[in-house]
Amino acid sequence: TFVMYGFNGQVPGPRIRVAQNATITVRFHNRIDLPTTVHWHGVRLDNRSDGVPGVTQDPVPPGGDFTYTVHFPDAGIYWYHPHVREDIEQAMGLYGNLLVDSPDTAYYSPADRDVSLMLSDLLIHADTLIPFGREAPDFVLMGRVGNVLLVNGEPDYALSVHRGEVVRFFLTDVANARTWNLSIPGVPLKLLASDVSRFEREVMVPSVILAPAERYVVAAEFDRPGRYPLVNAVQAIDHYRGEFDAEVDTLGWVTVDSTPAAPDYRAAFRVLRANPAVSAEIARYRPYFDRPPDKRITLTVATSSLPLPTVQFMSVDTAYFHPVEWTDGMPEMNWLSTAREVRWILRDDSTGKENEAIDWHVRQGSVVKLRIYNDPHSFHPMQHPIHLHGQRMLVVSRDGVPTRDLVWKDTVLVPVGSTVDVLIDASNPGAWMLHCHIAEHLGAGMMMTLHVDPSR
Ligand code: C2O
Ligand code: CU
Numbered sequence: 001t002f003v004m005y006g007f008n009g010q011v012p013g014p015r016i017r018v019a020q021n022a023t024i025t026v027r028f029h030n031r032i033d034l035p036t037t038v039h040w041h042g043v044r045l046d047n048r049s050d051g052v053p054g055v056t057q058d059p060v061p062p063g064g065d066f067t068y069t070v071h072f073p074d075a076g077i078y079w080y081h082p083h084v085r086e087d088i089e090q091a092m093g094l095y096g097n098l099l100v101d102s103p104d105t106a107y108y109s110p111a112d113r114d115v116s117l118m119l120s121d122l123l124i125h126a127d128t129l130i131p132f133g134r135e136a137p138d139f140v141l142m143g144r145v146g147n148v149l150l151v152n153g154e155p156d157y158a159l160s161v162h163r164g165e166v167v168r169f170f171l172t173d174v175a176n177a178r179t180w181n182l183s184i185p186g187v188p189l190k191l192l193a194s195d196v197s198r199f200e201r202e203v204m205v206p207s208v209i210l211a212p213a214e215r216y217v218v219a220a221e222f223d224r225p226g227r228y229p230l231v232n233a234v235q236a237i238d239h240y241r242g243e244f245d246a247e248v249d250t251l252g253w254v255t256v257d258s259t260p261a262a263p264d265y266r267a268a269f270r271v272l273r274a275n276p277a278v279s280a281e282i283a284r285y286r287p288y289f290d291r292p293p294d295k296r297i298t299l300t301v302a303t304s305s306l307p308l309p310t311v312q313f314m315s316v317d318t319a320y321f322h323p324v325e326w327t328d329g330m331p332e333m334n335w336l337s338t339a340r341e342v343r344w345i346l347r348d349d350s351t352g353k354e355n356e357a358i359d360w361h362v363r364q365g366s367v368v369k370l371r372i373y374n375d376p377h378s379f380h381p382m383q384h385p386i387h388l389h390g391q392r393m394l395v396v397s398r399d400g401v402p403t404r405d406l407v408w409k410d411t412v413l414v415p416v417g418s419t420v421d422v423l424i425d426a427s428n429p430g431a432w433m434l435h436c437h438i439a440e441h442l443g444a445g446m447m448m449t450l451h452v453d454p455s456r
Helices: 276-283 308-317 331-336 439-443
Strands: 016-019 023-029 039-041 065-071 076-081 096-101 113-122 148-151 157-163 165-173 180-183 189-193 198-205 208-210 215-222 226-238 243-260 295-303 342-348 359-363 366-374 384-388 392-398 411-414 419-426 430-436 447-453
Touching: 076 165, 076 215, 096 113, 096 165, 113 157, 148 243, 157 165, 157 215, 165 208, 198 276, 208 215, 342 430, 342 447, 359 366, 366 411, 411 419, 419 447, 430 439
Parallel strands: 016 096, 113 165, 157 243, 295 366, 359 447
Antiparallel strands: 023 065, 039 076, 076 096, 113 148, 165 215, 180 208, 180 226, 189 198, 189 215, 226 243, 295 342, 366 419, 384 411, 384 430, 392 419, 430 447
16 A cells, blocks of 8 residues: 555546547646646647646645646646656656547547556565655666556456447556557557547557557457457567566556447447548648658757766667667666656757757748657667647658558657657647657757747
């Protein structure tokens, strides 16, 4: 049993369900022992309610209050979390979903029920939580990768459904650092939507990969009675032995009883719908897809005064790099590295400026092509889920390969050595953060501001 933080005393915090285009007022009172704020992740809201200390508001001190006004222009699944010391506050339970319903009842292909799953982890040794850095985040190389996996705050998730049910899962990765590869062996999954929209076309997928802060909406068809595990199946690497290991963790179970589902949506499940409304909206952005990038950033890292064994180990280890670190294969090295020794960097290729020194201004209504390159030759390369506040973007290509099935995103995973081109729809005026969503990388400087200047 651990004492956690909780929005309204709950982990996850209350799921706030609203109609698209609704505006809500949230009176926030800080009753924890740290300063904090609330950020409404992925929502294209009024900049004043974005919850970023030093950019849109002052941190709310213990005992303090703040009132947020949140308008929801886009249907889909979003989430809220603090924007102060996320490495502690989010890890300790401060996260909740925002489910925004489209007025179109056929927005998603039909399902018998909607289920939200918030995926996180905790780092525990024996009966204690591994302590958090007080002045600065620790575990700053890989991020704090937990060893107890949680679904909606529970280590043993359970769901019961009827035979033939189609279930819509709204998945959100709220972990500090973990990227997941989720599946339900024996159960077909159909990908419907991601961060800020539906996909142009539905597609069957063997599994769903989610990086920190990403959301995916999938439909699952439970055709036969039985018990089905929800698994995270990844390729782990042992950095000491230099070996790969398949790592499969069961997050919970879905029990399918023999009562037939009513209504029966299986026929509709098996049809892969196109969403012409999504393609039609994207059409006006297509002329920008092949333009040269307007902005370029490189992702890298700088270190100073790390313990000598860590430095020696890392220089051997980086003889091989892998595109995505699914687990922490070097927890001792990682724990010792704090934001005092390690600085994660977003570097503007044209000016050489880094992190908060970058000061981009674009006009509201412009479409900005941004090229992000994750340098594999740094001291410790790692994947970075890059998040932009308050706007939406399209991932138009990865390593020069155009995306076939587009979807509006607010977070994009950039694997080690990859180049990702995104098109930003700079529609929402204000000062907006762009940062890595690994809490410890953000805490070690990996952030900048994009100013969208109002068009008059
Ligand atoms: Cu999930 Cu800066 O945010
Ligand atoms: Cu990162």
